[in-house]
Amino acid sequence: DAGVIQSPRHEVTEMGQEVTLRCKPISGHDYLFWYRQTMMRGLELLIYFNNNVPIDDSGMPEDRFSAKMPNASFSTLKIQPSEPRDSAVYFCASSLRTATLYEQYFGPGTRLTVT
């Protein structure tokens, strides 16, 4: 398996623009997580899905952020409008409920810079 795939790897955009980050989880995994990593806040869980259904979105910072999972192999995280404080590395991770360790497999991340 290719692992968790994220695109783009780098995104530079201007304040006010819409940004869409994409994730393809490992085939067969039934949990998908979106995280944000910054120097100030470390790794924050934004939202997670089980079988394409959002379970906990309490980490989503505000209404400008939205996430969807239209099918088992694709998820998006959208920021509209983007602000400079959204600059961070965004990670997607997937997991399998029946796996013994409940290990999360992370993608390589998308580095977002909002100017």
Add this chain to the structure above:
Amino acid sequence: GEDVEQSLFLSVREGDSSVINCTYTDSSSTYLYWYKQEPGAGLQLLTYIFSNMDMKQDQRLTVLLNKKDKHLSLRIADTQTGDSAIYFCAERLTGGFKTIFGAGTRLFVKA
């Protein structure tokens, strides 16, 4: 609330042992993990320990768990420059599928 705390930086000399410490809050956590993040990459599971264990050894890695103090540590013996990375402590909360990560400890290994 749920929280995992760890120091932000650790610097050691090559060949020495590294000890990274972590404290967590959920006393009923069943799994505790150490993830490693190399530059430009995502996190990857390094090792883990079940809550009914006190110690787990895996080659150069030793994990110690003190449930009374809710303290977890990772010891890396004979630290190499390739061990330079960010190490995240994490706990899986009971009753759900949520894993709480610490902020990460950046390990610098000096040659």
